[in-house]
Amino acid sequence: MAIASLTLGIAGFFLYFCGVPSILAVIFGYRARASIRNSGGRLGGDGLALAGIVTGWIGIGFTIFFIIMMIVFFSTGEYQDISYSCIHAAYAIASVPA
Numbered sequence: 001m002a003i004a005s006l007t008l009g010i011a012g013f014f015l016y017f018c019g020v021p022s023i024l025a026v027i028f029g030y031r032a033r034a035s036i037r038n039s040g041g042r043l044g045g046d047g048l049a050l051a052g053i054v055t056g057w058i059g060i061g062f063t064i065f066f067i068i069m070m071i072v073f074f075s076t077g078e079y080q081d082i083s084y085s086c087i088h089a090a091y092a093i094a095s096v097p098a
Contacts, residue, residue: 013059023060030049
């Protein structure tokens with residue numbers, strides 16, 4: 001479970017727009033650390049589980065930041081100006097005689 005936590009935490013860096021891998025990394029990480037502590041030394045991987053928890057929380061932070069940026073971007077109406085200027089530039093380029 002510790003390896004799964006770390007793997008999902010790393011995947012959360014690249015899939016920050018989704019957030020699911022990061023959330024699963026944190027859940028698996030905490031469950032793995034609890035299992036390792038309750039095993040009485042039979043299980044290892046506490047460092048992997050901790051790394052999964054840390055990368056998971058960082059991925060969750062990226063996801064929250066991404067959501068806030070999307071809300072700000074779409075609430076200001078700036079995207080409409082950008083798309084209009086791109087379309088206008090495309091028409092200007094297309095209308096230039098060869």
